[in-house]
Structure formats: structure tokens, C-alpha cells
Amino acid sequence: MRYAKFLQAAKLDQAAIYQEIVDQHRDSIKAKKDQTAVKNLELIFEATLEVSNRKGFTAMTMRDLSKASGLSMGALYDYFASKEELLAMVQRTGRAVTSRLLKQGLAGIEDPVERLTQAIRTHVFLSEAMRPWFFFSYMEARHLGDQEKERAKKSEMSVESMFAGILRQGQAAGVFKKSDPLLTAAVIKAMVQDWYLKRWKYVKRRVSVNRYADQVRDMALSFCLADKSEASV
Amino acid sequence: MRYAKFLQAAKLDQAAIYQEIVDQHRDSIKAKKDQTAVKNLELIFEATLEVSNRKGFTAMTMRDLSKASGLSMGALYDYFASKEELLAMVQRTGRAVTSRLLKQGLAGIEDPVERLTQAIRTHVFLSEAMRPWFFFSYMEARHLGDQEKERAKKSEMSVESMFAGILRQGQAAGVFKKSDPLLTAAVIKAMVQDWYLKRWKYVKRRVSVNRYADQVRDMALSFCLADKSEASV
DNA sequence: GTCTATAGTGCGATAGAC
């Protein structure tokens, strides 16, 4: 599946995402009308991602955010109680959307090679479609409070477990060569993540998202499908 | 070469590193005696890395740094003119040491497979020996001024070029399968970097630095040495 | 529902004693 097709299938509905946040924070958000709340939350989140991904969340001031979002400082605080809570809200939202779409992508595929290919593509494509969210989550995770940090780690681990599961399945079926599934999964994940961590580099070199996903798939599969007698420690 | 052997060969002399910084900043450092300057610079840099890698450089205050280094705020400013300059100094030092040791590692090796193996090991081992520096450089690069940011990118690119050069050499010799050398180099670099970016995870799983380097080498080589008829776009 | 104005806090940086 190519990136264009992924986008159609994923139905990344922005309005629905923000409506979900409004529903979850109905008590603390001052605006009564959903329409107003959804519109402003989108302004706030987009501005947070834009400014933070440029200079870092800690370095972003509420004055920066006010300017970038078009809302006054007073208005901002009608949507979250503190800067710390804003950080947690953005990260929670990113995790929720990511988790939903990832599970969606693998449904109904059985063959290990196909599953691994699909998992890699879904990840790369998703991180392309939601690049600001992924980058933000990666770079600002250490500024979360203990509880939210724990959830972020859990979420990362579950993605890795999914890769490891595919590898285990392939090894059990005798299709993949023997290796430590968790370690191989971790390294595959590292390759996948580089797409959104160093995107400027790939854009500069005109590497398309499809080509990048193919490269990672090729490298992962050539390892998994290598002559089993060559398997190392 | 194993990690233990690498450490012996590299001769990572802490005192020499700080002496070099003192020499370079002789005018701006108030302390006249080299011995004093070297000792305090080490305290300052170690404290900067420790606190920054925990909470981020931007979030680290000069009061934090004073406490962690054992020097007063006034004394700190006898070694650098501003917080921004401290950031640049630490990054410059890390780059200089890294660059020197990387070049050292590849000298005298000709065979492409050996060269690629050696390049991967040297990187992983070096990032293990100087983990706080590598992590700091990666996470805080975006807080550098324009000029220093440019230098950091250049330094990253030169590492990638080195990998790409090995791949080109191997392809020209008919040993490695055809692929885009720069793209393959970028992805190999992503695998290598994960060692210091997610070290907590590998420590938790008891993955040794030798085993990690072997895994990355295995994955890179199984791709480069794969049946050439399988080569993709 | 959104704004302006500002309170209160803690920052980076420095002056001057020792």
C-alpha cells in the first residue's frame, strides 16, 4: 500500500480528534459551545506543535503561544490549567490517535512477511501524516510528569511488542531466521523513527516517504530472511 | 574488537580534553592557573550534562548548575559569558573528541565488510563511552544559535558520508549489492544512534554494548550482502 | 467568551566584598 492510499484509508479527521478532546475535558474547558471549543483547541494545539517543534516546549512562552494561536493569554487558560497540563493533553491526544490507527492497519493480515511490511509502512506513513505530533512526543517526553511519562513509555513498549510479535510468529513458522525478537524489533523501530526525527534531511535529499518505507522494509526483511545458517549469536 | 579493547585503544583522557578547552578559551576564563581552570571546567561540564540530560538544558537554571557543580553562580560566570555560550562550548567539545576518535578507528582497514563492521562498532562503542555527551548533543542541538547549529549539522553529515563512502567502495568492488549509499548510510546511522537515545531500555533488558553492535552489524551486512538479484528500486 | 493589565515568582547576569 502506498502513502496516498494509506491517507484515504486512515481518514485522519482533524475535527473529530478535537471534538474528542473537548468531550474528555468538558468540565475544565470554559467555552460552552462545542464549536467554539473545537476551533480554539485546534488553534492552540497547532500553535503548540509549531512553536515547540521549533524552539522546544520549555523555551516556548505563553506569550509565544498567544501570538501563534491568535488567542490572548487569558483565553488560553480557559482551555488548560497550566503549561504542564497543556503538554500532557497534547501528548495524550497524539498517543490515542496513533494507537487507534496502528491497530487498524494490521487487521486481517496473516503472512509474517506481509505483516512485517505492513507494520513498517503503517508506522512510517502515520509518522509522516502526523509528523508534528510524533516529533513533539519524542522530544518532549522527558518534560512530562512521572505519571504521564510512565504512560508514554508503556505506549512505546506496546508498539515494540507488536513488532516483536510479528518476528516471533515468523520464526515459529520457520520463515524468519532465529534472532532475539525484542532486540530486532527495537532496531527496526529505530529505523522507522528516523523518518520523523531527521525529516529535514530526507526532504532535502528528495527521499519520498514511500521510498523510505521500502528501504526500511528491505533492510528488515533481508535480515529476517537471510540464510539461517548464517545466524549469529 | 570488543568494547573493552576499544576503551584501551581510545585513551579517552578526561584531563587532556579539559586542558584543550582551557587553551582555547584562555582569554575569557578568569582563572589564571590551568590546574584550577581544568578542575572547575570538569565540574561545570559534568554538572551541565547531568542536569541537562535529566531535565533539559533550557529547564536547567544557573542555580541548578551552581548546586550540581559546587561552584557559586558568580564563579560559574568566570568560565563562560552566558548560558548560551556554555551550551555551545559543551557541544563543540563533544564534536571535537568524537571526530578525532572516529577517524582514528578506521585507519588501516581496507576490506569493505571489515570497514563497515569497524565503523559500526567504533560508533556504538564511542557513544557508550561518552554517552552523556552524545545524548546532550542530540537533544539540545536545536537550542544552538544558527552558526553552531550549522556546524553540528555538518558534523553529522560527515559521519554519514563516512558510512556512505564505505558502502560505495563495497559496491564498486562488487561485494555489496547496489543501493542508494546515502540512504542506506542514513538508516544504519539511525540504528547506531538508538543505543544512546534509548539506553535505559537496553540496560533494562540487559543488552550489552557488544551484543547491540553485533545486531546492528548483522542487520547492515545481511542487507549489503544479500543476493544481488533481489536488489530493489 | 475574550480581552487587557498586572500580581507574584524566579530567571540570567553582575557588582563588589573578601
Next chain:
DNA sequence: GTCTATCGCACTATAGAC
């Protein structure tokens, strides 16, 4: 060569006008 004390500023967060 190092410290303490403090300046001026910019920050987060809020109160109250409209």
C-alpha cells in the same frame, strides 16, 4: 579566585472589565 547579595527583566497565571 570565589562568594553573597541583588538588579532588572520576563515568566506563568489570574483578576476583573467588557
